[in-house]
Amino acid sequence: MIDVLSESIEITDTERTSIETAALATLRFENRSGDLTILIDTPERIRELNRDFRHVDRVTDVLTFPAWEGEISLCADGYLGDIMICYERAKEQAIEYGHSLERELSFLAVHGVLHLLGYDHMTEADERVMREKQTAILNGIGVTR
Numbered sequence: 001m002i003d004v005l006s007e008s009i010e011i012t013d014t015e016r017t018s019i020e021t022a023a024l025a026t027l028r029f030e031n032r033s034g035d036l037t038i039l040i041d042t043p044e045r046i047r048e049l050n051r052d053f054r055h056v057d058r059v060t061d062v063l064t065f066p067a068w069e070g071e072i073s074l075c076a077d078g079y080l081g082d083i084m085i086c087y088e089r090a091k092e093q094a095i096e097y098g099h100s101l102e103r104e105l106s107f108l109a110v111h112g113v114l115h116l117l118g119y120d121h122m123t124e125a126d127e128r129v130m131r132e133k134q135t136a137i138l139n140g141i142g143v144t145r
Helices: 013-029 043-054 087-097 101-116 124-140
Strands: 002-005 035-041 062-066 079-086
Touching: 002 013, 013 035, 013 101, 013 124, 035 101, 043 062, 043 079, 043 087, 062 101, 079 087, 079 101, 087 101, 101 124
Parallel strands: 002 035, 035 079
Antiparallel strands: 062 079
């Protein structure tokens, strides 16, 4: 189950559907299953959590909180973790990159789910893998630039 919550931010049904579709497409692309929560939140909350958990005192577009430690296969109950998306940052990036807000929200959902599945972009090679997967998943659901 994929829960999309937006307690502090009002999002449209179209935006919610875009996020859910992208997250589900990522799980299917990776031939995985599991439950996760995606919270759409404010820059202030994202900055606070980024500072508290990553020791980076700035707003970011997406944060992930995997439910697993070490090996992802140890996630026995099927809960993969939580993703937080900064709605304001997504709006800014959509304008910056010249595409729709729904496309940006979809991208951030895909990116976050890939992190919950153990992918990262700390090296150039890892970043290339994530970028290729993100593009393939988004193209697969018809979300292009």
